[in-house]
Amino acid sequence: DTGVSQDPRHKITKRGQNVTFRCDPISEHNRLYWYRQTLGQGPEFLTYFQNEAQLEKSRLLSDRFSAERPKGSFSTLEIQRTEQGDSAMYLCASSLPGTDTIYFGEGSWLTVV
Amino acid sequence: GIQVEQSPPDLILQEGANSTLRCNFSDSVNNLQWFHQNPWGQLINLFYIPSGTKQNGRLSATTVATERYSLLYISSSQTTDSGVYFCAVNTGGFKTIFGAGTRLFVKA
Numbered sequence: 001d002t003g004v005s006q007d008p009r010h011k012i013t014k015r016g017q018n019v020t021f022r023c024d025p026i027s028e029h030n031r032l033y034w035y036r037q038t039l040g041q042g043p044e045f046l047t048y049f050q051n052e053a054q055l056e057k058s059r060l061l062s063d064r065f066s067a068e069r070p071k072g073s074f075s076t077l078e079i080q081r082t083e084q085g086d087s088a089m090y091l092c093a094s095s096l097p098g099t100d101t102i103y104f105g106e107g108s109w110l111t112v113v
Numbered sequence: 114g115i116q117v118e119q120s121p122p123d124l125i126l127q128e129g130a131n132s133t134l135r136c137n138f139s140d141s142v143n144n145l146q147w148f149h150q151n152p153w154g155q156l157i158n159l160f161y162i163p164s165g166t167k168q169n170g171r172l173s174a175t176t177v178a179t180e181r182y183s184l185l186y187i188s189s190s191q192t193t194d195s196g197v198y199f200c201a202v203n204t205g206g207f208k209t210i211f212g213a214g215t216r217l218f219v220k221a
Contacts, residue, residue: 033207042117042199042211043156056207089154100144100163100203104156 002026004105006092012111013082020078021108025094032075033102034067035091036060043091049075050097082112115140115204117212124217126190134185134215136200143203145176147185150197150214159185159198190219 005024013019025032030051035043046065048056051072061067064082069075079086089107116139126132136145147159160167160174162183167174171190176183187194197214204210 031207033209040213042201042213045208045210048207050207058208091156093156101146101158101161102209103158104148107154109154 004092004094004103006090006105006108008108009106010109010111012113015082015084015112017082018078018080019082019110020076021090021092021110023075023077023092023105024073025075025092026103029094029096029103030072031095031097031102032069033093033095034075034077035093035104037089037091037107038087046077046090079110082110084112086110087112115142115202115210117200117202117210119198119200119212119215121215122213124215126217126219128190128192128219128221130190130219131186131188132190132217134187134198134200134217136183136185136212138181138183138200138202140181140204142178142181143205145183145203146201146209147174147183148199148201148211149194150199152196156199187217190217192219192221195219 032049034046037043049069064080067077091107093102093104095102118137144163164178171188173186201211
């Protein structure tokens with residue numbers, strides 16, 4: 001069990017550029033979640049996948065954000081036309097079906113300059 | 114939606130001291146978890162505790178679901194306990210709602 005893996009860990013980008021984050025969940029975890037955390041706040045839910053199906057999306061996920069999990073394994077979160085307000089840590093988590101305990105990755109820090 | 118309030122927001126302890134962190138929630142929940150976020154951002158699951166009491170070493174947690182609160186006890190605190198402690202609840206569905214956290218600093 002190698003844990004939830006996220007890449008890159010840190011990303012600095014210029015406003016207006018696109019960025020993509022990757023998440024590899026714990027093997028056999030068919031549930032995958034993306035959260036966003038800003039300084040001084042708790043994580044906020046963005047979206048949820050069960051296998052390859054995206055079953056729930058937060059209103060925080062504007063049309064500049066898109067998440068995919070094409071084969072039900074790894075997932076990507078893309079942010080298009082980044083804005084300074086997108087600066088945050090993007091967290092991925094996974095869990096087994098039938099359980100409520102979720103396991104988080106180390107997060108991907110995004111800074112938009 | 115459900116509100117999750119944690120107190121105190123900040124806490125400074127001398128190493129060896131005990132502390133109690135509180136989480137209040139505004140509606141019935143299916144589950145409740147406590148997490149510790151270390152200074153590098155890693156969130157570690159401490160307890161899954163929708164009701165009752167659990168203990169793990171120096172940490173223990175109690176959830177009184179009927180009164181909509183949970184407590185996290187830290188005994189004989191160590192500097193490695195520093196970080197942010199989050200309470201997170203789920204009311205059904207796939208969305209877990211986090212409180213704003215309690216920031217703990219343990220002095221040597």
